[in-house]
Amino acid sequence: MEEKENKGNWKQLVRLIARTKPSKALIIFAIVMSLAGTAVSLIIPLFTKNLVDGFSISNLSWKQIAGFGGIFVLQAVVSGFSGYMLNVAGQRIVANLRDRLWKKLLVLPIPYYDSNRTGETISRMTNDTGVVKQLIAENLTNFLSGIISVIGSIIVLFYMDWQMTSVMLAVIPVAALFMAPLGRQMYLISKGLQKETASFTTTLTQVLSEVRLVKSMNAEHREYAAGSKWINSLYKFGVKEAKVQALIAPLMYFVMMMLLVVIIGYGGMRVASGALSAGELVAFILYLIQIVMPMTQITTFFTQFKKTVGATERISAILDSPEEDHEQGKPVTKIAQPITLSGLGFAYGDGEPVLKDLDFRVDPGTVTAIVGPSGGGKTTLFSLLERYYEPTGGSIKYGDETIDSFNLREWRSQFGYVSQESPLIAGTIRENICYGIEHEVSDGTLMKAAEMAYAHTFISELPEGYDTEVGERGIKLSGGQRQRIAIARALLRDPKILMLDEATSALDSKSEVVVQEALKNLMDGRTTLVIAHRLSTVVDADQIIFVEKGTLTGSGTHEELLATHSLYREFATQQLRLQSVEIVE
Template sequence: MSEKKLENRKIFNAAFIYKRLFVYVKRYWRALVVAIIASMLYSSVDAWFIYFLKPLLNEGLVAKNHHFLLMAPFIVMGVFLLRGIANFFSNYCIAKASRSVIMLLRQDLFSHLQKLPARFYDHTTTGKMLSILLYGVDQVANASADVLTTAIQSVFLIMGLIIVMFSISWKLTLMYFIIIPVVAIIMRIVSLRIRRLSLSIQDSIGDLSHHTEENIEGYKVVRAFEGQQFEAEKFNKAARINYQREMKVVVSRSIGVSAVQLITVSAMSFTLYIATLDIAESLLTPGGFVSMIGAMLMILKPMKDLAFVQNKLYRGLAGAQSVFEILDEKCEVDEGKIPLIRAQGEISFNNVSFNYDVDKKILHHINFNILPGKVVALVGRSGSGKSTIVSILPRFYDQYEGEIKLDGISLRDYRLKDLRRQFAIVSQNVTLFHDTVYNNIAYGRFGEVTEAEVIAAAKAAYVMEFVDALPQGLQTLIGENGVLLSGGQRQRIAIARAILRNAPILILDEATSALDTESERFIQSALDTLMKNRTTLVIAHRLSTVEHADNIIVLEDGRLIEQGTHADLLRQEGHYAKLYRMQFKDLETISPVEPLAFEAVLTHA
């Protein structure tokens, strides 16, 4: 995110963020109550010890009270044992509450991400989402754990020390604390700056995550095109930006803390001078003087901690703001009420237009009808709208104009979960999980699925042809996104998953583009079986599939310019016939074993 955008970024009101965090925190109020009581006890011991210096000097050393001197070590030992126990309960209870809040936030955030529309993912990088889910939420942990521990203990210690100081000399105490308004102003200025910088740091970490993820996923492309230096420069630039923003926080924090310390020490020096005059006039005992000095010295640390904790707090608030910004993103619209167990598969587009951005339409007044069980091919150049049409059907995108019906009922009237259960999708860009072959196939149907059904799907998609050679067969881990398999093997697993899905509508989005000739021979018969009695939409398939389609829809710049069977379109001598003859001419000069996707011909047309 640029510096200009960061300046314009809206910063949530702190009270608003506290209120939303409180919804999570209040579930653990018992642990927080125990932590507060333990922190009060912990801080009270420190304040008590400073006050204890007064009778220790006056009674023990000046008045030579031997009984008091004999009991003093045991008193101190007992009190500090109590302090240690209190410290344990304080830290444990706050950590338990804060880590529980982090767990709930992460769970809610991840759950919400599952419900966000495709448009959100189109405009948000994976690196940014990972940064918020991991780093941003962890920043909230710092605000809710470290901040609570430090703030509670520091506040109660300051209160205890103030009581001690007032009990010794109210006049000296007021003189010392006249600096509080000045300190508060400094802390306010520094904290607001750190909060804004913390938002920019989170964005820079998102950029680092994005660059790292892209480089790792595309390492083969990077090395094949000798892009290592270029990628390193991009990453180093992002790292430098992160470093610069982190250093701005360090400088701001250091200036703030140093200013507070300088002002506090100046006030303490002046108070000490007045205290020496009081001793000279016998208005202050030696024990009272030592306790007063001890209190003024000890109070510096909690005041410094409070100044520092403000910075941590605002970094935590920045993290919480990023989390709540995503949680405030609107979920997919799911207002349909009609249940759907299994569709017949009739699809109709009535005057449908669509745009991803306000000023750029992708589809223009599309009209067509698909009867149940028919195979329809969508052909056209890249960017003509083929993939957009099949993305609208499962309502990945919902902001279309016109009307789309399934079995005579508008898509928007169906329950979203039921609607998507009607589709099985096999695309060119196969997504597999870092899991076993078996579990990747079983992903096609959650719930009750037997091993026999998984094996049957694997056999139908010719997965078993290569699985038998794997170390653990179907239980073999395939690596991230199936990196340990070939492109054809990954595609077969995706097809097996679609077979297991057993949905009435099948979408093949360039499903065989990654297959070699041998793999295509295996897959084609599997696809023919899979398409039987199913409404099938095929994008940019090979000529053999396109020729046998029940209907071919030709798209150009988001407009439907022709449709009909292969024979009908050839007779029309239109756009399709021209492209077909161009491809047929090219095939005469190409080895028959070399596969040629129809998409490639259309792209060059």
């Protein structure tokens, strides 16, 4: 069973490497060069044997010395070049693997990120690919040259003296009895170390991305304790690894000395009897070094390989995950079409339904406000419209076609989305406004969008203007400024359908007035869906949809719902009181 699993692991690693489409010519050339370098190294002991057996000052010539030096130089050049070529091939494989993985991460659907922690995904991209890189670019080079060196040396030794070679090789299984358990222990430690590193990366990502929450809640001690736990765990694994490595080195030295004693003792007897020459004994010792030294590299390779197996499984799991197909489907040729929801239902995984049998229609060019208690599924509805998720029941149509029949890239290009906390990327204001626009945007077009979003004035007052850095997640700007940049970004995109998710609820009164004016410019002539908790946002809507616990309980204009829907009337009354308080203040 274990043998079958190991074969599968080899196959999985080879299949993963094959996905990167490596340069076969480069790899073959590097291996051939490695074979040549090893072949040259196998000649050196034979050359030494002849030198020792025929040694005398009178026979020693500059030609012999030059030849001996030339072989050393040739072996060093060929080995170095082959190692470099294999390393380059390995680096190229891993670069291609990271490229495929990065491309895959960008096309994975939102449900994948709902069920996988960001830190663990980052660990797959950095730590796991680093493990694969080390195996291919570093350990594989030493492994191939080591295997060739060991096999070549043993063949030559058997040819020189099979009896002495048999005695020497009899010692190796004894050493393996000590080394095998240590190799297994090193694998278990490495596996645990990878797991703990991934967990630590996850904790770091989570805490540092929300460092302001940590500070505002005075949670530094709590997070320090959590981080210290992982640091201490990594330290313990590191100590275990150091213990095993501390045992491996002396054992290798012990094996080397034991073999040397056997060869010198038994070889000395054979030299004395005339069965072996002094030069052959020296050659035996040199070949012994060429057998024992690569053993450490071969052991390291198998330890690293076992680590790589786990990394390969995790990387392959991501690469094999279902992805969004951005190109399949028909183009969106007809614009300004009605959006119709028929019996729409949705649940996250196997959980309770979030939306149940929603039925309503949004006519082109109109404003539809979606209101109701928090947790009712309003934001989920927006996610379904943008096709982040697939409905578990019913359908959404654009005109006469279901939205899943359209090309995903084209469908999403129809939308402009402004949320309560509009996300900004670390970069300049210009980069944020133009984000997602593939063609060159002129300064005039950029400024016009900013002016319509009431953002141009405050941007112009900044020291660097449109080239001002906004900081991570736009932290250097106020909430109102971030919202206006988000509106400018949506205006530049020129969407046909606009979705506003409580776009002004987090702003103060002064900022809200400015943003509301910007939103009017954005909404002009577009089909608009608004999630809002403020009455001022929904009063003038063409229709209001009231959603409670995922179910539509009322629809109509503000006046109609005020007269017929008790919960909406309560909502409106509360909002009027809040507005009165704000006016008094």
